[in-house]
Amino acid sequence: MSTNANVSSTRQRATLACDVCRSRRTKCDGVKPSCSFCEAHGILCNYRSAAPLAPSRTEQELSSIKERLEYMCSLLSNSGISGSIAGISLPRFGGYPMDESIISRNWRSEFPFMTIQTPSMMLLLGLNPRLAAQMVTEERTGVSTLTPPGEFRGFKIQYQDAISAFGTFYKKIHHWYPVLPPDCFDIYLDKISGNLDSSSDSCLVLLIAAIGSVAQCSSFSVAYEQQPDASFIAGALSMLPNVNFEFSLRSVQCLVLLSIYYNCIGKPCQAHDYILMASYKAQALFKCHLYDGDDATMEILRRSFWSILLIETELGYHIDMPESNIWKFDDRILLPGVHDSWQPFRDDQRHLLDQILLPDHSAITPNDAKAYFLAEISMCRMIRRCTTSVTISHNKEVYAPIVAVELAHQLESWYDHLPLGLRFERSAIPAPDDAMHYASPHSLSTLAAVTNFLQMQYHLVLAGIYWPAIYSIIYSDTPAAKTLADSALFFGAYTGFITSAAGAIRSCPQGPWSIHASIFITTMAALKGTQSPSLRPVISSTVIRCFTVAAEIFQTSQAIPLSPSLRRIRSILTEHVGNKI
Numbered sequence: 248m249s250t251n252a253n254v255s256s257t258r259q260r261a262t263l264a265c266d267v268c269r270s271r272r273t274k275c276d277g278v279k280p281s282c283s284f285c286e287a288h289g290i291l292c293n294y295r296s297a298a299p300l301a302p303s304r305t306e307q308e309l310s311s312i313k314e315r316l317e318y319m320c321s322l323l324s325n326s327g328i329s330g331s332i333a334g335i336s337l338p339r340f341g342g343y344p345m346d347e348s349i350i351s352r353n354w355r356s357e358f359p360f361m362t363i364q365t366p367s368m369m370l371l372l373g374l375n376p377r378l379a380a381q382m383v384t385e386e387r388t389g390v391s392t393l394t395p396p397g398e399f400r401g402f403k404i405q406y407q408d409a410i411s412a413f414g415t416f417y418k419k420i421h422h423w424y425p426v427l428p429p430d431c432f433d434i435y436l437d438k439i440s441g442n443l444d445s446s447s448d449s450c451l452v453l454l455i456a457a458i459g460s461v462a463q464c465s466s467f468s469v470a471y472e473q474q475p476d477a478s479f480i481a482g483a484l485s486m487l488p489n490v491n492f493e494f495s496l497r498s499v500q501c502l503v504l505l506s507i508y509y510n511c512i513g514k515p516c517q518a519h520d521y522i523l524m525a526s527y528k529a530q531a532l533f534k535c536h537l538y539d540g541d542d543a544t545m546e547i548l549r550r551s552f553w554s555i556l557l558i559e560t561e562l563g564y565h566i567d568m569p570e571s572n573i574w575k576f577d578d579r580i581l582l583p584g585v586h587d588s589w590q591p592f593r594d595d596q597r598h599l600l601d602q603i604l605l606p607d608h609s610a611i612t613p614n615d616a617k618a619y620f621l622a623e624i625s626m627c628r629m630i631r632r633c634t635t636s637v638t639i640s641h642n643k644e645v646y647a648p649i650v651a652v653e654l655a656h657q658l659e660s661w662y663d664h665l666p667l668g669l670r671f672e673r674s675a676i677p678a679p680d681d682a683m684h685y686a687s688p689h690s691l692s693t694l695a696a697v698t699n700f701l702q703m704q705y706h707l708v709l710a711g712i713y714w715p716a717i718y719s720i721i722y723s724d725t726p727a728a729k730t731l732a733d734s735a736l737f738f739g740a741y742t743g744f745i746t747s748a749a750g751a752i753r754s755c756p757q758g759p760w761s762i763h764a765s766i767f768i769t770t771m772a773a774l775k776g777t778q779s780p781s782l783r784p785v786i787s788s789t790v791i792r793c794f795t796v797a798a799e800i801f802q803t804s805q806a807i808p809l810s811p812s813l814r815r816i817r818s819i820l821t822e823h824v825g826n827k828i
Contacts, residue, residue, distance in 0.1 A: 266293045266581055290579065291539055358644040360634045361714045361772050363764060363816075364567035371718075372771050374819065379567045382812035386516040389811035392471060393514065394480050404456070409439040412459030412479075414600040417591060419462045420511075422616040422693060423757045424554035425589045426503050427455075428547050432592035432599075443482075447490050447497045453483040454504035461511050462756055467805040470512065480508065491524075494537070496544055499528045499551050506558055507757065513806045513813070515760045519562045526555045526571035533580065550583045552576075553624055560627050565764040574631075582624070585617045611693040615668040619697045622669060625661055626704050632657075633711030646719035648729045654712045662705065668694070671702040673743070696754040703747040703762070709740035710769055717776040726781050734776070735785035741773045745793040749800055759806045760813065767816045770797040774823050798824040 265282050267290055268275030275282050285292035359368035366376035375381065413435055421427065431451075438452040457479035464470035483505070490501045502525035509518035529552050538544040556573050563570060583589075590613060592600070611619070636651035637644040662673065716733040720726040726734075748766050752759065774794065776782050801807060801817040808814065 266295065267579070288579065291536065358637055358715070359718060361711055361768055362634075363565040363768050368768075368772075372775055374771075378816075379565065382815060383516055383566055383568065385811035385815065386514065392809055393517070394474075394477050394484070404439045404443070406439060408460075409435075409456055410599060412456040412463065414459070415463045416455050416459035417600065418610065418693060419756055420458055420507065421591060422611055422619060422697065424503065424507060424558070425583075425616070425620060426500050426547065426551045426554050427591035428543075429588060429591065429593065431455075432596050445486050445489060447486070447493050447495070447501055450483045450486040450490050450501045451497060451504065453479045453486070454501060454508060457483060458504065458508050458511060461508070467513065467759075467809060471809055476508075494528070494531070496532065496538065496548050496551070499525050499532065499548070499555075502528065503551055503554055503558070510558065510562070510758055510760070511756050513760045513810050515562050515566060515812075516568070518558070519566075519568050522555055522558045522562065523569065523571050525551070526559060526573045529555055530571070530573065530576065533576070546584055546587065549581055550589075550620075552580050553583065553620070557623060557627055560631070561758055561761050564630070564761065565768065577628075582621060583617070585614075585621075589613065589617060611697060612668065615666065615694065615697075618666045618669055619701075622661075622665060622701065626701065626708070629658060629661060629708050630704065630711070633708040634714075636712050637715050646715040646730060646733075648716070648727075648733060651712050651716070651733060655709065658705065658708055658712070665701075669698055669701060671698045671705070673702075673705065692754075696751075699747055699750045700755050703744060703751045706740045706743035706747060707765055707769065710737055710744055710772075713737035713740060714772055717772065717779075717782070720781050721775070721779045723781070731781065731785065734782055737776070738773065738786060738790045741769060742789055742793050744769055745797055745800075749796065752800060752804060752806075759804075760810060763801070763804065763806065763810075763813050764816070766797050766800060767820050770794060770820060771823065794824045 264275035264277070265285060267285055268282060273284070275284070278286075279292075279294065281292035284290075357365070357367045359365055359371045361368065363369070363382070364379040369376045369378050413432065434448050435452050435455065438449050439456075443449050443452070457476040460475035460479060461470050464473065464475065470476070483501075490498050502521050506518045506522040506525065509515075509521065529548065532538065532548060533552070538548060552573075556577060559571060559573060562568070632654060636647055636654055638647035638650065639645075662670075713733045713736045716730050717737050719730055720734055723730075745766065748762055751762050755762065770793075773790065777786055777790075798821055801813075801820055804813075806813060807817055
């Protein structure tokens with residue numbers, strides 16, 4: 248179907264369904280002033296105009312992008328890890344146990360999903376089932392590299408350095424989590440010019456400068472040695488009482504930026520603390536309808552909500568920490584709009600940044616940045632579902648190939664709906680021997696970073712889908728042919744994941760700890776699979792080489808010495824790879 252046809256169809260439906268039902272991709276009964284769903288859930292119901300102006304070519308392209316990506320987001324429901332696929336009932340997991348321990352009483356019999364926080368998985372690997380809790384303890388007590396909060400006495404900000412930090416933040420960070428408003432640069436210029444009072448606006452400015460100054464450094468070690476962010480983050484932390492006191496979108500933005508800052512310097516527990524605070528405030532703002540009628544502010548609040556969901560999900564995937572239940576609302580919050588600009592400055596201010604930053608012809612375009620953010624929301628849902636290729640048989644979770652087929656089909660549908668600017672090669676990836684070269688500086692452009700990150704997640708999801716097949720064969724005397732074939736797909740996904748993760752370590756500054764944790768647990772799972780005699784025919788020399796590459800990543804990464812928990816899992820991984828090789 249042509250782009251014009253898509254736009255025409257979308258515009259026609261907009262006259263029949265309200266914004267909420269259109270976002271949920273469910274049928275709207277069209278009752279006005281409030282449809283039945285919005286009325287039942289206490290949601291403000293809004294209908295778009297039935298006779299809008301004819302769209303421009305740019306609007307048509309953006310509408311096509313959003314329609315494709317909204318379809319991707321609709322591929323998976325918000326039901327998470329429960330429900331049914333192809334008529335098979337899926338097991339329900341999650342929820343807090345009734346005893347005092349977060350680890351449930353029945354953890355020895357739970358399915359060993361491929362995460363560090365799953366005790367039964369740790370037991371399968373011969374590791375301490377409380378490894379995730381130990382990692383949290385080490386991260387929370389080993390804080391010698393962190394800047395403590397102090398009393399704010401003011402300091403002089405160098406104008407050129409501050410502008411450079413803002414430009415670097417926009418170039419390297421903003422597209423991952425676009426939470427800043429269009430007037431942000433105006434606020435920034437005002438504060439760095441000498442109006443740095445102890446306020447949430449000042450805190451926002453200092454956090455942008457702190458993150459930007461870290462992102463300017465060539466490596467982790469340089470950032471920790473030179474500490475260009477020290478005065479900025481110290482000032483921002485001193486303003487936290489004012490930020491916490493406020494019930495506002497600005498308060499949410501500051502908390503999100505604090506989480507991004509700690510994520511960038513490899514401190515997952517501190518990042519998790521602030522993203523939970525941001526989540527609770529954002530949810531409260533929605534529930535109180537504080538910004539109803541202010542479309543511009545609501546748009547930033549929605550982008551903040553989705554950024555919070557992405558960060559919290561990523562941080563909570565491997566370490567067993569509390570959740571804010573933000574996933575309960577993912578089908579009630581509209582997706583971000585794509586027609587307005589997402590850049591945190593006006594077009595007539597761009598020259599101020601261009602004077603500092605070198606031209607980058609490989610930078611991500613504004614349209615691709617919007618497309619990436621929506622694609623990542625859909626991928627986040629995919630990651631939550633990739634562990635569900637199991638079903639209940641005789642009161643035990645077993646591999647369900649038919650579910651795996653459906654999940655893989657959904658992943659392919661996600662890929663097929665990616666805009667061309669974000670497409671990556673699913674099979675034509677560098678060989679493991681070239682993996683470290685793959686992480687060379689040429690991959691540090693923003694467009695290469697987001698496509699590399701999506702490629703890494705794509706293979707990680709595939710590995711998660713087929714991991715239950717590996718587990719099934721480990722404990723099966725006569726594996727089924729289909730299960731054996733799917734096990735081969737797991738090792739193929741593992742190869743793609745390790746190769747793309749080697750590039751993501753260098754090119755993706757927003758989440759180094761999580762990438763390392765995923766490399767660790769996926770490699771440990773693959774190593775476990777090699778112990779089964781039935782699987783040896785499907786394990787190639789390329790897979791064996793990937794074990795060495797994974798260990799090399801941990802040995803050469805500059806993030807490892809600065810993280811107590813990463814040092815712990817490095818020693819575990821190095822020992823197991825050494826024993827295998």
